[in-house]
Amino acid sequence: MTSKIKYVGKIFKIPFPFTDLSTKKARPALAISEPDEYGDMEFLFITTNKMGTGRDNIEIPEDILPIDSVLHLSKRYLLNKSIIMKELGEVPLSFLDKVLRKLTFRHVSSFYQNIHLPKLTRPFVPGESRINYAGRVYDEKEMVSLVDSALDFWLTAGRFESEFVKEFSEFLGVKYVITTNSGSSANLLAISALTSYKLGDRRLIPGDEVITVAAGFPTTVAPIIQNNLVPVFVDIELRTYNADVKQLEKAISEKTKAIFLAHTLGIPFNLDKVMELAQKYKLWVIEDNCDALGAKWNGKYTGTLGHIGTSSFYPAHHLTMGEGGAVITNDAQLKQIITSFRDWGRDCWCDPGKDDTCGKRFGWQLGTLPFGYDHKFVYSHLGYNLKITDMQAAVGVAQLGKLPEFIKKRQENWQRLYNGLKNFEKFFILPEVPPEAESSPFGFVLTIKDGAPFDRKKITEFLEDRKIQTRTVFAGNIIRQPAFTGGNISYRIVEKLENTDKVMTDTFWIGVYPGMITGMIEFVLKSFEEFIMNVNKKDSSLRSE
Numbered sequence: 001m002t003s004k005i006k007y008v009g010k011i012f013k014i015p016f017p018f019t020d021l022s023t024k025k026a027r028p029a030l031a032i033s034e035p036d037e038y039g040d041m042e043f044l045f046i047t048t049n050k051m052g053t054g055r056d057n058i059e060i061p062e063d064i065l066p067i068d069s070v071l072h073l074s075k076r077y078l079l080n081k082s083i084i085m086k087e088l089g090e091v092p093l094s095f096l097d098k099v100l101r102k103l104t105f106r107h108v109s110s111f112y113q114n115i116h117l118p119k120l121t122r123p124f125v126p127g128e129s130r131i132n133y134a135g136r137v138y139d140e141k142e143m144v145s146l147v148d149s150a151l152d153f154w155l156t157a158g159r160f161e162s163e164f165v166k167e168f169s170e171f172l173g174v175k176y177v178i179t180t181n182s183g184s185s186a187n188l189l190a191i192s193a194l195t196s197y198k199l200g201d202r203r204l205i206p207g208d209e210v211i212t213v214a215a216g217f218p219t220t221v222a223p224i225i226q227n228n229l230v231p232v233f234v235d236i237e238l239r240t241y242n243a244d245v246k247q248l249e250k251a252i253s254e255k256t257k258a259i260f261l262a263h264t265l266g267i268p269f270n271l272d273k274v275m276e277l278a279q280k281y282k283l284w285v286i287e288d289n290c291d292a293l294g295a296k297w298n299g300k301y302t303g304t305l306g307h308i309g310t311s312s313f314y315p316a317h318h319l320t321m322g323e324g325g326a327v328i329t330n331d332a333q334l335k336q337i338i339t340s341f342r343d344w345g346r347d348c349w350c351d352p353g354k355d356d357t358c359g360k361r362f363g364w365q366l367g368t369l370p371f372g373y374d375h376k377f378v379y380s381h382l383g384y385n386l387k388i389t390d391m392q393a394a395v396g397v398a399q400l401g402k403l404p405e406f407i408k409k410r411q412e413n414w415q416r417l418y419n420g421l422k423n424f425e426k427f428f429i430l431p432e433v434p435p436e437a438e439s440s441p442f443g444f445v446l447t448i449k450d451g452a453p454f455d456r457k458k459i460t461e462f463l464e465d466r467k468i469q470t471r472t473v474f475a476g477n478i479i480r481q482p483a484f485t486g487g488n489i490s491y492r493i494v495e496k497l498e499n500t501d502k503v504m505t506d507t508f509w510i511g512v513y514p515g516m517i518t519g520m521i522e523f524v525l526k527s528f529e530e531f532i533m534n535v536n537k538k539d540s541s542l543r544s545e
């Protein structure tokens, strides 16, 4: 392809008009478009006056112009090519890249400020505005970062993914972060990795048991079954909605190889007890941290204490990439196995677009393949392709800077709801955070007490009518879901799943996410108050048929 570019990137001397059109002055200017059919083209003003250098001004590289000069990105003019006095030089492509990117970012910021922001800052109207259970919280930084990656057009994991991995591992204080395309994929990778023959005797084989709970998200349990392993369900405690630790040891059999639990809705499960049992019985521990990013146990981030942790970056979660997830570990061997499962099962660990990272691409003897078989196409596992794109990572990088603030806001919203809803403890079991823990709440969870004069359907319908979104604790009791009842699935339960069933029928949760604006929490509390007032009036219609 021959380039048609004749003007863009060149500096011309032109009589540059003053903005009040009073006069003009001969100045160098950078062409940033080709002339249109009328000969009109866009220029950016160049000056030697560095006094005005702000964030939108860039220094012209040395040796192009006789005097040190700066380009003013905000002084952009449409002028006719006929006014060009002479050509003064040309900027390198890398400089043009920087200029055109920055101009694009200015438009993106303007788009955010004028199109997104007015919608995001619409005042809250009680009963009309939706109070979501969760939602993405972003500003122009996320949009600029996303467009930055789009302009690279690298598409697969690249510089933004590397930056995300570095910063996320620094945030959590872990050695390895393996990004993936969802939290469900992260869970699938975590358990699949433990089936690797590379783990010798410690690997999980079909029929091995994995202890978990039935009150949670389905993709904590599904990958256990998808790997031909047997989930063993223990009941949960009300208030924390996490595994009842008294049942954990009872659940262990000869076949038990792992414990795989989520920190339910951001409230950490008892990591002391789980890790103690894991040590005693040589079990793997996977922490599904998808709903709890930023929570702590004894001062350390959840997700980093077990052998493997997982994160989800779906918009409802603490940090978003749209879709996305991560697996976290401090174990170098697990990191390698997880990466292999993520990347088609291959043995090679080159980043996308790279060759020969190991330095002996044609020097390996593996399996019964011929010596030197191209390492890029050697497969040590039967894996998947669960990688993320650089566009997802670009959003994640911008979100990471906001994470501490997001966590703080969730905690504050949770506390305000707690303080208000404490008045209705007669009817609700309120959530409880163990003393060793700091929660990073995903939502505010409530269980209707036995004997209350209303049921979940009534109260959630009342709240939803007022545009207050409610959610159940996901699958409720997963073994009662059609996937189980119709699916001929092997599983074991330790004792009756009484609290799990209670959660299935009587528990719901509402939002605490950082996008909640002034007036929302007050309205939620007021709505509970009104509902309870009706209860106290002994409104007989408060129980569903």
Ligand SMILES: Cc1ncc(COP(=O)(O)O)c(C=O)c1O
Pocket (backbone or CB within 6 Å): 181, 182, 183, 184, 185, 187, 216, 217, 219, 220, 262, 288, 290, 291, 312, 313, 314, 324, 325
């Ligand atoms: C505890 C838990 N694990 C896993 C997931 C799955 O994450 P994703 O939606 O990114 O697949 C979720 C989703 O909300 C979740 O709540």
